[in-house]
Amino acid sequence: MTDTLIIRGGRVIDPANGIDKVADLVVSGGKVAGLDTEAPAGAQVVEAEGAIVTPGLIDLHTHVYWGGTSLGVDPDQYALKSACTTLVDAGSAGPGNYPGFAKHIIEPAYSRVLAYIHVSFAGIYAFGDGMRVGESDNMRLLAAREAATVARANPDTVIGIKVRIGRHASGASGIMPLDVALDVADDTGLPLMVHIDEPPPSYGEVVSRLRKGDVLTHCFRPFPNAPMHGDGRVRDEVRAARERGVLFDIGHGQGSFAWKSARAMLAEGFRPDVISSDVHAFCINGPAHDNLRVMDKFRALGWTLPEVVEAASIAPARAIRRDDLGHLGKGATGDVSVFREVSGDFALDDVRGEVVQHDSRLEPVGIAVDGVWKAA
Numbered sequence: 001m002t003d004t005l006i007i008r009g010g011r012v013i014d015p016a017n018g019i020d021k022v023a024d025l026v027v028s029g030g031k032v033a034g035l036d037t038e039a040p041a042g043a044q045v046v047e048a049e050g051a052i053v054t055p056g057l058i059d060l061h062t063h064v065y066w067g068g069t070s071l072g073v074d075p076d077q078y079a080l081k082s083a084c085t086t087l088v089d090a091g092s093a094g095p096g097n098y099p100g101f102a103k104h105i106i107e108p109a110y111s112r113v114l115a116y117i118h119v120s121f122a123g124i125y126a127f128g129d130g131m132r133v134g135e136s137d138n139m140r141l142l143a144a145r146e147a148a149t150v151a152r153a154n155p156d157t158v159i160g161i162k163v164r165i166g167r168h169a170s171g172a173s174g175i176m177p178l179d180v181a182l183d184v185a186d187d188t189g190l191p192l193m194v195h196i197d198e199p200p201p202s203y204g205e206v207v208s209r210l211r212k213g214d215v216l217t218h219c220f221r222p223f224p225n226a227p228m229h230g231d232g233r234v235r236d237e238v239r240a241a242r243e244r245g246v247l248f249d250i251g252h253g254q255g256s257f258a259w260k261s262a263r264a265m266l267a268e269g270f271r272p273d274v275i276s277s278d279v280h281a282f283c284i285n286g287p288a289h290d291n292l293r294v295m296d297k298f299r300a301l302g303w304t305l306p307e308v309v310e311a312a313s314i315a316p317a318r319a320i321r322r323d324d325l326g327h328l329g330k331g332a333t334g335d336v337s338v339f340r341e342v343s344g345d346f347a348l349d350d351v352r353g354e355v356v357q358h359d360s361r362l363e364p365v366g367i368a369v370d371g372v373w374k375a376a
């Protein structure tokens with residue numbers, strides 16, 4: 001056995017490098033060696049004929065602090081179910097409990113877990129069945145200095161700052177927690193990811209404060225606080241934010257993806273930058289399921305396979321500023337996703353119960369993280 005892995009005969013889709021062809025992908029020493037390149041005898045071979053081989057998919061919005069928060073799911077089970085190699089946790093942990101997240105989840109996980117650290121001290125601490133207390137509601141919990149300190153102490157895993165804003169998450173504090181989080185992002189030089197739920201504050205107010213490189217998640221949420229007006233026109237503040245370089249992320253979750261919003265936005269030519277699941281304990285069995293299923297929803301909206309792969313690989317890699325991830329260029333980190341397109345008649349439900357039928361779906365085959373293969 002060598003430390004070389006050959007994923008043989010699959011359709012390799014690498015949007016960052018403009019590649020879409022059948023090839024053998026070789027990963028050696030934990031790095032991408034190339035396509036159809038020479039490999040030593042005794043290399044591990046994964047047969048991928050008829051399957052799709054892509055850069056390791058990155059789910060930009062997950063909740064994987066299993067056991068430490070009530071919304072967490074097990075990262076490695078989820079990685080295999082979704083064929084994602086990198087799971088970016090979106091603020092499950094804050095500075096008060098980040099060390100536990102790092103030691104008990106990130107370190108032992110086979111999958112690559114990175115994090116937006118929450119600006120609220122204990123992260124999303126009370127999101128359960130029949131128990132929902134917004135962690136941004138009580139301003140006393142907002143811990144700017146502590147969040148900045150813990151972010152600086154964990155540069156390998158903290159890739160950004162998180163805050164949740166809306167009637168449910170920030171309640172009477174309104175938009176104030178966003179200003180605290182922006183201050184932390186500015187001080188640390190990290191991008192911010194902002195959740196938006198029902199108003200107040202309004203979608204326009206929230207997105208207007210974001211800077212180039214910041215991420216608005218739940219971007220195609222339903223009314224109230226949809227990204228478009230009732231007649232389908234995209235809000236002016238949304239277009240202005242895109243002009244500035246603000247990134248728009250799906251973050252499907254339990255309440256944040258509506259067919260109606262998606263159809264209206266795409267009809268106006270406004271596409272999301274990133275497709276992510278916002279997987280957590282209360283949406284993993286539907287309606288979000290996993291990020292392959294969210295990619296299926298965009299395929300049902302007319303996107304091609306390379307387009308959905310791009311929005312779930314190189315686009316999130318750029319959002320988290322990791323140029324070694326999200327592509328299969330020589331020397332890139334050896335993260336690879338393998339999945340199949342299976343024909344059938346599949347029901348795809350949104351958060352409002354609208355169902356769209358589609359004639360195929362993506363199913364996981366396996367993933368390699370740092371060149372180490374695991375079958376789904």
Ligand SMILES: [Zn+2]
Nearest residue numbers: 061063090278
């Ligand atoms: Zn979330």
